[in-house]
Amino acid sequence: QKEVEQNSGPLSVPEGAIASLNCTYSDRGSQSFFWYRQYSGKSPELIMFIYSNGDKEDGRFTAQLNKASQYVSLLIRDSQPSDSATYLCAAGYNFNKFYFGSGTKLNVKP
Amino acid sequence: EAQVTQNPRYLITVTGKKLTVTCSQNMNHEYMSWYRQDPGLGLRQIYYSMNVEVTDKGDVPEGYKVSRKEKRNFPLILESPSPNQTSLYFCASGTYNEQFFGPGTRLTVL
Numbered sequence: 001q002k003e004v005e006q007n008s009g010p011l012s013v014p015e016g017a018i019a020s021l022n023c024t025y026s027d028r029g030s031q032s033f034f035w036y037r038q039y040s041g042k043s044p045e046l047i048m049f050i051y052s053n054g055d056k057e058d059g060r061f062t063a064q065l066n067k068a069s070q071y072v073s074l075l076i077r078d079s080q081p082s083d084s085a086t087y088l089c090a091a092g093y094n095f096n097k098f099y100f101g102s103g104t105k106l107n108v109k110p
Numbered sequence: 111e112a113q114v115t116q117n118p119r120y121l122i123t124v125t126g127k128k129l130t131v132t133c134s135q136n137m138n139h140e141y142m143s144w145y146r147q148d149p150g151l152g153l154r155q156i157y158y159s160m161n162v163e164v165t166d167k168g169d170v171p172e173g174y175k176v177s178r179k180e181k182r183n184f185p186l187i188l189e190s191p192s193p194n195q196t197s198l199y200f201c202a203s204g205t206y207n208e209q210f211f212g213p214g215t216r217l218t219v220l
Contacts, residue, residue, distance in 0.1 A: 004152075008150075032207075034208075042213075043212060043213055043214055044153070044211050045211070046208045049207050049208065088152065088153065090153075092206070095206035096158055096160055096206075097158070097168060097169075098153075098155055098209070099169065100145075100153035100154070101152050102150055102151060102152035103152060
């Protein structure tokens, strides 16, 4: 069974701080990794994808992948109240099957 | 506007009454997929389609059928719904780097 594990939270950080979200996956055959954001009552939307070990930065967001440890993380710098949402981690196989974690709820306090 | 649409958005039905949830995308994507989202379980993939007439099972296909006769449409069929299929359903289309999700269909089976 392929599993993606996330701490459900909530993770609370003050405005302007760095939020660190973590995810582990069970199957070393995973080829691609994704972070989606889901606001309450809305559909998920992609923040970032990452395929290779190391860091990938896009604006205030940095995704980190460590395949040896089967670990993916998302750092949000200068957190804003508008970043308050549930963050879903996903692992992809063969570019057609995707396994999602249950999400981490982030609260950014003004 | 590029989008994925689903209908209906809300549906309450009874056990055993066949239903279809429609999904349509206007982004010319070859890949489409269906997910269900349940509290604590995250998004789970039901079926996916790599192209017209090409569909395959995801992680939780039991009790569901799909068809892909046209590139833009990917309906989800529940031939004999049961209460354990009560869930929030999302259709998605995209590429291997990103999936665009529809607004969701909240289904209740009594």
